[in-house]
Amino acid sequence: MRTSWRSSRWLVFLLAFGILFLAMNPGFGSATQAAQDAQPTEAAQGGGAVNVELVLDSSGSMAQEVSPGVTRIDAAKDVLNDLIEAIPEREGVNVGFRVFGHEGSNQEADRAESCQSTDLITPIEGVNKDALRGAVEGYQPVGWTPITLALQEGGGDFPPEEEGVTNAIVMVTDGLETCDGDPCAAAQALAQGDVSVTSYVIGFGLTAEEQATLQCIADAGGGLNLGAGSAEELNEALFTVFEELQVVVQTGFLEIEAFGNVWPRATINCRTGATDSNPEGEIVSVTLTDSNRVELNAGVCEVRWANPSGQETIIRVNIDAGQTTWIRGSLLKFPQGAGEIYVVRDIAGVIIWQDQFEQGDYVWVLPGIYQIDLLERVGDPILISAEVQCLPGTATQLEIWTGGS
Numbered sequence: 179m180r181t182s183w184r185s186s187r188w189l190v191f192l193l194a195f196g197i198l199f200l201a202m203n204p205g206f207g208s209a210t211q212a213a214q215d216a217q218p219t220e221a222a223q224g225g226g227a228v229n230v231e232l233v234l235d236s237s238g239s240m241a242q243e244v245s246p247g248v249t250r251i252d253a254a255k256d257v258l259n260d261l262i263e264a265i266p267e268r269e270g271v272n273v274g275f276r277v278f279g280h281e282g283s284n285q286e287a288d289r290a291e292s293c294q295s296t297d298l299i300t301p302i303e304g305v306n307k308d309a310l311r312g313a314v315e316g317y318q319p320v321g322w323t324p325i326t327l328a329l330q331e332g333g334g335d336f337p338p339e340e341e342g343v344t345n346a347i348v349m350v351t352d353g354l355e356t357c358d359g360d361p362c363a364a365a366q367a368l369a370q371g372d373v374s375v376t377s378y379v380i381g382f383g384l385t386a387e388e389q390a391t392l393q394c395i396a397d398a399g400g401g402l403n404l405g406a407g408s409a410e411e412l413n414e415a416l417f418t419v420f421e422e423l424q425v426v427v428q429t430g431f432l433e434i435e436a437f438g439n440v441w442p443r444a445t446i447n448c449r450t451g452a453t454d455s456n457p458e459g460e461i462v463s464v465t466l467t468d469s470n471r472v473e474l475n476a477g478v479c480e481v482r483w484a485n486p487s488g489q490e491t492i493i494r495v496n497i498d499a500g501q502t503t504w505i506r507g508s509l510l511k512f513p514q515g516a517g518e519i520y521v522v523r524d525i526a527g528v529i530i531w532q533d534q535f536e537q538g539d540y541v542w543v544l545p546g547i548y549q550i551d552l553l554e555r556v557g558d559p560i561l562i563s564a565e566v567q568c569l570p571g572t573a574t575q576l577e578i579w580t581g582g583s
């Protein structure tokens with residue numbers, strides 16, 4: 179590496195570097211090739227077919243306010259439209275819509291009529307988002323609360339039993355049974371019937387005691403009993419159920435390209451749970467240690483890691499539900515040094531490396547152009563300055579040659 183300063187001075191920019199792939203370093207081969215061959219995203223893969231029926235309470239109490247100026251019915255409509263938007267239109271997903279207590283009124287004189295009211299508005303056939311949105315729009319608070327009747331009639335909406343198919347009723351109610359039925363027995367009959375149907379129930383605006391009364395529906399029906407006191411909590415409850423049923427996906431994956439066991443042990447900060455009252459949401463922080471892949475809530479995340487210099491690289495990425503977001507990488511491999519100190523900067527000026535070059539030194543970097551400059555001279559350095567381009571999924575070897583005097 180050493181040569182006379184006089185002979186090397188005119189060669190200071192005589193630099194050759196190559197982009198070396200698998201043949202250059204077999205230890206990095208499989209990871210590099212996988213990163214090159216992989217697609218940047220992967221769609222969420224569903225399991226078996228899922229048939230779901232939303233069963234909504236249309237009793238008069240849904241006209242009560244859940245927050246100042248916002249009725250339960252308005253809040254429910256907003257949440258339902260968000261859910262409908264998130265439901266994938268793919269083969270094997272079938273979603274229907276049924277209401278109950280939507281006829282008559284909540285007056286005693288109309289109780290008999292209201293207690294016999296439940297209708298299938300959208301059949302459980304594919305995902306007809308326009309029809310589902312129309313059903314939500316026409317959903318108005320009117321009568322009493324025939325939960326048992328809605329469960330019984332809802333069971334008949336499902337196609338004949340098929341192996342490997344999930345059938346589920348997801349009921350949202352802001353009250354208890356008021357039509358002398360036994361919803362717990364109805365849920366048990368659905369679970370044990372010719373078409374096995376799991377019953378989930380979400381109590382909206384109920385007291386703790388009322389919510390506990392609904393527990394038997396979930397126990398008998400094999401589903402969940404969830405409570406919601408606000409639009410945000412109703413949103414969370416509905417998405418929780420639809421995620422459990424593997425209908426909607428609210429998480430994605432972040433993967434940092436690795437070369438063998440080499441990748442930055444990054445810290446990832448994501449905002450999640452944004453609401454109207456808390457638009458900033460909450461910060462969730464994850465640090466990569468044993469794996470270069472992590473599951474995260476969908477949204478925008480900040481990814482940061484410390485370079486060998488001590489300075490941080492910070493980037494922002496978008497995590498899409500059901501997909502993998504890749505951060506591509508490259509290895510920059512340095513030549514043998516003679517004790518001199520070099521500084522390596524990215525195009526934004528972040529110092530990646532500030533130390534001696536020793537044979538075998540390398541650093542994981544983002545693909546891009548890097549400037550290498552001699553910072554502190556020792557002896558007769560051959561390299562004063564160089565600009566190196568690093569491509570994704572590759573190892574870039576910096577090699578230096580000198581000429582004679």
